[in-house]
Amino acid sequence: MAKRNGKSRIESGVLVKCPTGIAGFDEITFGGLPQGRPSLVCGSAGCGKTLFGLEFLARGARDFGEPGVCMTFEERASDLTQNVAALGFDLEHLIASKKLVIDHVQLERNLIEETGDYDLEGLFIRLNYAIDSIGAKRVLLDTIEALFAGLSNVSILRAELRRLFLWLKEKGVTAVITGEKGEGSLTRHGLEEYVSDCVILLDQRINKSVSTRRLRVVKYRGSTHGTNEYPFLIDEQGFSVLPLTSLGLLHKTSEERVSSGIPRLDEMLGGKGFFRGTSVLISGTAGTGKSSLGSAVVNAASSRGEKCLVFAFEESQNQIVRNMNSIGINLEPWIKKGLLKYVAARPTTFGLEMHLVRMHKVISEFQPSIVVVDPLSSILQAGEADEARNTMLRMVDFLKERQITSVFTHLISDNDRQEHTDMAISSLVDTWILLRDIELSGERNRAVYILKSRGMAHSNQIREFVLTSNGIELRDAYLGPAGVLTGSARLALEAQESADRLQQLQEVEQRKVEYQRKCAALEAQISVLRADLQAEQLTLAQLGRQEREREQALLQNERNMAVSRKTAPNDKALSRRASGGAK
Amino acid sequence: MNKAAKTPAKKPEKGVRTKPNKESPENWTLRLYVAGQTPKSLTAIANLKRICETHLNSEYKIEVIDLMSDPQLAASDQILAIPTLVRKLPEPVRKIIGDLSSEEKVLVTLGIFSASDLRNATAKGA
Numbered sequence: 001m002a003k004r005n006g007k008s009r010i011e012s013g014v015l016v017k018c019p020t021g022i023a024g025f026d027e028i029t030f031g032g033l034p035q036g037r038p039s040l041v042c043g044s045a046g047c048g049k050t051l052f053g054l055e056f057l058a059r060g061a062r063d064f065g066e067p068g069v070c071m072t073f074e075e076r077a078s079d080l081t082q083n084v085a086a087l088g089f090d091l092e093h094l095i096a097s098k099k100l101v102i103d104h105v106q107l108e109r110n111l112i113e114e115t116g117d118y119d120l121e122g123l124f125i126r127l128n129y130a131i132d133s134i135g136a137k138r139v140l141l142d143t144i145e146a147l148f149a150g151l152s153n154v155s156i157l158r159a160e161l162r163r164l165f166l167w168l169k170e171k172g173v174t175a176v177i178t179g180e181k182g183e184g185s186l187t188r189h190g191l192e193e194y195v196s197d198c199v200i201l202l203d204q205r206i207n208k209s210v211s212t213r214r215l216r217v218v219k220y221r222g223s224t225h226g227t228n229e230y231p232f233l234i235d236e237q238g239f240s241v242l243p244l245t246s247l248g249l250l251h252k253t254s255e256e257r258v259s260s261g262i263p264r265l266d267e268m269l270g271g272k273g274f275f276r277g278t279s280v281l282i283s284g285t286a287g288t289g290k291s292s293l294g295s296a297v298v299n300a301a302s303s304r305g306e307k308c309l310v311f312a313f314e315e316s317q318n319q320i321v322r323n324m325n326s327i328g329i330n331l332e333p334w335i336k337k338g339l340l341k342y343v344a345a346r347p348t349t350f351g352l353e354m355h356l357v358r359m360h361k362v363i364s365e366f367q368p369s370i371v372v373v374d375p376l377s378s379i380l381q382a383g384e385a386d387e388a389r390n391t392m393l394r395m396v397d398f399l400k401e402r403q404i405t406s407v408f409t410h411l412i413s414d415n416d417r418q419e420h421t422d423m424a425i426s427s428l429v430d431t432w433i434l435l436r437d438i439e440l441s442g443e444r445n446r447a448v449y450i451l452k453s454r455g456m457a458h459s460n461q462i463r464e465f466v467l468t469s470n471g472i473e474l475r476d477a478y479l480g481p482a483g484v485l486t487g488s489a490r491l492a493l494e495a496q497e498s499a500d501r502l503q504q505l506q507e508v509e510q511r512k513v514e515y516q517r518k519c520a521a522l523e524a525q526i527s528v529l530r531a532d533l534q535a536e537q538l539t540l541a542q543l544g545r546q547e548r549e550r551e552q553a554l555l556q557n558e559r560n561m562a563v564s565r566k567t568a569p570n571d572k573a574l575s576r577r578a579s580g581g582a583k
Numbered sequence: 584m585n586k587a588a589k590t591p592a593k594k595p596e597k598g599v600r601t602k603p604n605k606e607s608p609e610n611w612t613l614r615l616y617v618a619g620q621t622p623k624s625l626t627a628i629a630n631l632k633r634i635c636e637t638h639l640n641s642e643y644k645i646e647v648i649d650l651m652s653d654p655q656l657a658a659s660d661q662i663l664a665i666p667t668l669v670r671k672l673p674e675p676v677r678k679i680i681g682d683l684s685s686e687e688k689v690l691v692t693l694g695i696f697s698a699s700d701l702r703n704a705t706a707k708g709a
Contacts, residue, residue, distance in 0.1 A: 106661045111677060113692040116684035119663035122650060122657050129654035151664070151680075209662040538704075 014223040018066075018138070018174040021059030022052070023361075024241030028226035029217060033198055038168050038175035040195040042186045048211060049178040049235050051087070051204065053140035054080065055238045056176050058089040058218040060138045061099035066174075068138035069130040070102045073146035077102040087238045091547025109137045114152060121158040122166060131173060139168065139175040148189050186218065186485030197221045203229070212351040215241050222303050231353030233361070240358045241392075253277065258370070258405050262293075264474035265433075265448070268463065270456030273419030274371075274431055277403040278454070279396045281376075281426070283410040284435030288446050289410035289467055291315070293435070293531060294372045295324045295331065297407050301370045302334035309368035311359055312341045313378045317342035328470040341366055347378040352391045355379050371399055389428075396428050427452045432453040435465060438486050445486035448474060464490065603653075611635075611643030612672035618665045619651045623682050627666035628681035638695050670694070 017031030026032045033039045033056070041049050050072075057068035072080060080102060083092040094100035103126060131139065144161065151157055168175045177195050179187030186192045192199055204211055214229040232241040257272035266273040274280055277406075280297075282290045291314075293308040298308045312320060320342065321331050334340035343362055350358065363371060373379070380388035392408075399406040408429070426432060432451040437444050446465040450458045464472040464486045475490075613706040615631055617624035628647060635643055650657050650665070660669050670693050679692050689695075 013604035101656060105663060107663065113677075113679045114681050115679055115688040115692075116630075117623055118664040118666060118681040119622075119623065120663055122662035122667065123618060123664075125618060125650045125654045125659040125665075126662070129657065149662075296674075357610055 009501065017223070019064060020056045021063050021238075022055055022239045022241065023216070024230070024232070025239070028230055028241060029198075030224060033174055033176070034220070034223065035174050036169065036172045037197040038165050038177055038195045039198035040177050040179055040187070040191055041180055041199065041200045041202065042179040042192070044181045047202040047204040048201055048232070048239065049085070050075070050080070050142050051234060052200075052239055053142050053176040053178055054084050054089070054091075055087070057100060057138050057140050057503045058084065058091065061094050062089070066137035067099045067134040068101075068140065069127065069134070069136040070100065070140045070141075070142065070171075071105060071127055071130070071144075072102065073107065074143055075104070077104050083176070086425035087234075087236060088343065089238070094479060098134050100204075101134055103127075103130050105146075105463075107146060109150050109152075112150065118153075118156065120147075120157075120164070123160075124164065130169065134146070137173055139173045139499060141175065141177045143178045145179055145181060145187065145189050145191065149337075162190070162194050188290065191253040202232075207351060212353040214353070217457065231357050233321070233354060233357040235361075237361075240357060240361060242353070242360050251272070252403065254403060258291075259300050259304075261296040261298075262472050262474060264463065265472075268450055268461070268474070269431065269453055270458055272456075273521060274453075276405055277400055279399065279408065279432045280406050280432035280433065281410055281429040282433045282435065283412050285412055288435035288437050289465055290411070290435055291320070291374050292324065292327055292329070292406050292467055292472060293433070293448075293465075294374050294409050295320065295329050297373055298331045298340060298370065299324075299331060301405075302337075302339045303421060307338075307367065308334070308340045308365060308368050308370045308372065310340070310372040310374060311362075312342055312344040312374050313347045314375060316344050327467045327472065341368070352379065352387055356391050356394060359395065363399070363402070363404070368404060368565045370405045370407065372409075373408045374409045375411050377411040393428055393553060426452075431458075440486065441489045443487040443489065447486060521540050610672045611639055612646070612670070613643065614646040614648060614660070614669045614671055616648050616650055616657070616660065616662045616665060616667045616669070619649065621665075624666050626682040627668070627686070630686075630689070631668060634683070634686055634689055634695075638690060669692075 014155070016035040017026075017029070017033065018035035019026050019032040040475070041052050042048050054070065057070055060066040060068050070077075074153045075083070081095075084091060091100060091102070105123070105126070105537075127139070130136065144164075146153065147157055147161075156187065165175075165177075177191065179191045181201075182188035182190075186199060188200060196219065198220045201212045201216045201218050203216070205214065213232050213234070216229045217225040230241050232239060234240075254276040256276040257274065258276050259266050259273040262268065283295050284290050294310075298310060301308050310320075317335070320334070320343065324331050331340060335342070341362075343359075345355075345357070347360075359373075376392065381394065396406065431453040434449055434451045436447045436449075440445050440461075446467070447462050448465040449460075449462045452458075461476075463476060466473045466475055612629065613635070615627060617627065631645060635645060648656055650662065656662075659665075660676075661677075662669075666680070666682060668679040668683060668689075670677040673694070677692055677694070681691060683689050683706075
């Protein structure tokens with residue numbers, strides 16, 4: 001019966017995969033577990049092996065129409081049912097509707113004696129019967145290694161296990177076999193020797209008293225798979241694996257701009273704001289207005305009707321709403337409309353990976369277009385620097401892939417050099433807005449500048465960042481000899497400058513008047529001189545006339561004298577005189 | 584395939600000291616689970632019959648269940664290994680797995696003899 005299915009699957013050549021339905025797992029294995037083959041899920045106690053298996057069965061029965069058989073060697077059926085009921089799986093209903101069989105195999109060594117040769121045919125028969133009774137396609141054996149505790153003849157056991165796994169393969173069921181992690185080997189009794197098509201290792205690690213669960217596909221014959229360790233989460237919806245590290249740099253880019261909600265900041269960002277789907281880092285020391293800036297972005301986006309998600313690690317939702325009200329940002333209506341959602345948690349509640357998984361989940365559910373993480377620094381403190389960087393990288397990649405604009409606020413300490421501390425994450429962000437406080441003449445004022453913004457001509461200026469009761473304003477900062485002037489120093493300088501300017505104006509006016517006066521004086525002088533000149537010319541002309549008249553008179557006199565002397569006038573002399581006189 | 588429930592005609596036999604069991608000896612109910620006619624199953628059936636005939640002079644009942652034909656019966660007695668002998672009565676339930684090739688172990692586990700009885704018996708025999 002099921003044997004035939006198994007054969008046909010194997011002969012078809014390409015490995016068929018059986019979707020587990022476990023969030024993220026099918027992505028990292030590119031489809032799920034190998035269909036018709038047994039897979040080994042191993043890990044230490046309490047890392048979620050059984051849950052993985054049960055979810056595989058329950059989802060198969062519920063979502064993929066593949067009934068399943070659970071053969072449990074450890075927990076009773078009622079315990080299992082209870083355990084997964086909390087995760088939203090109603091096993092009792094599945095059992096009642098003949099989609100699931102749970103068979104509890106009890107093995108008590110003190111009640112069993114062994115004499116002579118035996119095999120585990122009984123187990124095979126039970127399993128076979130269970131599979132055939134509901135036409136099961138999926139099988140969970142949890143934890144078959146319990147047999148090693150119940151039976152003493154290891155050589156028989158090993159031979160029988162080998163036979164069991166071969167039999168499962170022939171039967172064509174997709175099986176999950178769980179195994180406890182042993183010293184130096186994947187499972188305590190070396191099950192990986194027999195089940196070697198697909199081996200999944202679950203791990204739970206404690207770092208700084210915060211535990212993180214991780215999953216790794218150790219081996220997957222005949223298929224590519226993600227090889228990294230993926231953090232996973234067990235919550236009220238079951239198992240979810242975070243496939244983030246499988247992302248590459250393949251995300252689309254958008255030309256669309258997103259306003260920051262502050263017109264002058266948009267102006268600084270090439271006039272239009274951020275690119276959609278980019279990551280924005282707002283870093284600054286304590287109290288520089290990072291969260292306020294973040295809220296302004298959220299407020300602007302919500303008022304455009306976009307969905308926003310804020311991960312708050314320092315303040316509760318109510319606190320944020322109240323505080324933002326004080327600077328004229330009213331977030332409440334957006335929350336009521338369902339456009340804005342706050343997810344508040346203390347950073348120490350989970351490990352880094354867990355935070356990431358949680359964020360991943362919420363983002364997938366809420367589908368926001370803007371995500372704000374406030375502040376990033378506190379979750380990064382939950383892990384080592386490398387890890388933190390990785391987390392950030394994954395987060396950024398994940399958000400970019402979904403074209404979600406991300407805003408991270410980042411607290412930096414006063415004594416660090418601001419650009420330096422964030423070297424690790426700076427390469428990951430597209431736009432980096434730095435908020436600084438400037439202490440000057442007994443005041444602390446805020447300043448903002450854009451350290452970088454990829455793909456746009458951004459302003460290189462430092463602006464003063466002012467939180468008013470009507471929102472955030474950016475003002476031009478004054479550059480004086482002592483550096484950037486802000487606050488009252490700026491006001492003082494402004495006053496000083498306007499006074500100076502007035503004085504200058506007045507001076508100019510005065511000089512103008514003076515000049516006019518001088519001009520007028522000179523004009524007057526010129527006219528006097530001209531009059532003099534005219535007078536001189538007149539005199540000169542008069543003198544000439546008088547001279548000529550005198551010459552004439554002289555000539556006349558000579559003529560007269562010649563007449564009276566009766567002498568012929570000396571014509572030559574006369575003419576000479578006349579010409580000389582005329583000159 | 585219920586091919587059992589035989590009452591042996593043989594009465595007390597010498598050789599090994601028979602000692603009536605404290606619990607009601609008439610109520611021996613033994614159930615042997617096998618799967619098909621495999622050599623192991625056949626050996627187990629033969630061994631069981633021999634032991635019962637030798638040591639249980641009073642009434643006893645042997646049920647042989649072939650799981651090949653009745654697979655649904657495997658779960659109720661928590662059968663894993665084949666062959667498995669289950670002592671249903673007297674209580675408590677005891678199980679022996681294997682082909683029952685070690686007579687002493689079978690006798691002790693089934694409670695036909697206590698371990699000390701067996702030691703005495705073998706000492707006398709020797």
